[in-house]
Amino acid sequence: MMTRMNVSEMEPKSYEILLAMEKYLATTDLSHRLRELIKIRASQINKCAYCLEMHTKDARENGETEQRIYALSAWEESPLFTDAERSALHFTEQITEISKQGVTDEVYENLKKHFTEQQIAQMIIAIGQINFWNRIAVSTRMVH
Template sequence: MRFNFTRQTPQVFDAMLALNDTISQANPDSRLVHLTKIRVSQINGCAYCVNMHVKEAQQDGLPDTLLHLIAVWPETSVFTARDRAALAWAETLTRLEGSEVSDADYAAVRAELSEQEVAALTASIGMINLWNRMGVGARLPV
């Protein structure tokens, strides 16, 4: 591990935990949160977070078949329309690459999720991106 951000910046870590808890309370659909946290962590290359969130999803009863196929979700039929909308939204927000999020991307997620669900899921996606960057930067071991 390069550095221990929980020890070096405990106030930041505590604030991140508090925000994470608030965001979790705003997201009633834990299935979508699990799927998107895993997918975003895969995209960002955070092995620590992928490992942790897969275990959490399994504990919450998500089937292994589903979890094994998250990385290739567009190629499978095991994900619901809601799952697909959330995963696409997560990928869009994670791979910004200096571009804006199109109205078509937003319309696609809004076709399956309410405005409140989109807002809460967006916060969750932003939070996991922050956790990933801390984990990758610190090289958290798996």
């Protein structure tokens, strides 16, 4: 598969903004571990090989276990994830697939048991950001 185009070369100012958002997200109250789980799960749903390769590597380098990475696509059945992580992963799935049913009250209320409103707002931004990256990578056929 060949890359169709290089968005960063075509739109360098846009890329600067996206990278600035990544720097901001690194300063939020969301743990690095949770941010990587969100990025990997959204990328699995979006079938973004480029982002999956990048974020599974980043997750491992920052202490995430192989077992949890392998089990992430089946997080609902795996005992390896905390209740807070499960709520964030469910939220990630519903935002990533928002056209299916939106975000249900049940998922949102469960999320509020584990995260502050500030953290939920940060999570919405983080989920939107990885979905945007996935759309760039998939539509342009970025190769890892």
